[in-house]
């Protein structure tokens with residue numbers, strides 16, 4: 007279970023303070039799919055960063071099974087994140103000169119030998135529906151839908167219990183979007199906790215709980 011308690015996030019610049027999130031509380035139950043909707047600029051990516059241990063909130067707490075993420079040292083938090091949280095970035099963050107399979111194993115090359123990482127990566131790439139011919143190709147060779155699929159495979163490599171997805175169906179046509187949502191639904195059925203943010207209201211249809219981030223607050227829709 008993840009508990010977000012009274013989380014606020016602001017940025018301070020020479021021009022003054024910008025408040026992005028204000029006093030948000032949310033409990034995330036294991037094995038459930040949460041979708042957070044919101045218009046562009048609402049603070050969805052910032053919120054995910056705070057939940058994922060990537061961005062310290064200005065005030066408030068993020069607890070994973072009673073461990074307060076931001077009380078951990080940077081190193082311990084990084085380790086915790088790699089073990090428990092898979093993150094699907096909005097802009098993928100692939101390294102362009104590495105093959106697809108190498109991109110998938112990269113986050114773990116300091117934790118585990120390549121000879122055990124490769125078979126896991128290949129199993130996941132097959133599971134997410136990437137054709138084996140593409141494994142040695144480069145990110146620029148992939149379609150948008152394939153990039154989203156590879157990003158999901160990479161996020162799952164460490165066998166995390168929580169999958170955090172930033173706009174995982176962004177820029178896809180309706181058919182590709184449905185395919186991606188069905189893939190997330192498959193992992194949800196395997197017991198994965200999914201936290202997804204998106205601008206696309208249609209994308210929330212398979213989730214267990216739906217919220218909207220608006221005016222710095224979370225409103226429950228479903």
Ligand SMILES: Nc1ncnc2c1ncn2[C@@H]1O[C@H](COP(=O)(O)OP(=O)(O)OP(=O)(O)O)[C@@H](O)[C@H]1O
Nearest residue numbers: 017024026044045046047048049050051052053205
């Ligand atoms: N370091 C920063 N300093 C000041 N403002 C920031 C900083 N980082 C992000 N912002 C602002 O915070 C707001 C929320 O950004 P965020 O990326 O979380 O929005 P979003 O809801 O994910 O948008 P989109 O749907 O377009 O991805 C934006 O207005 C952005 O410009």
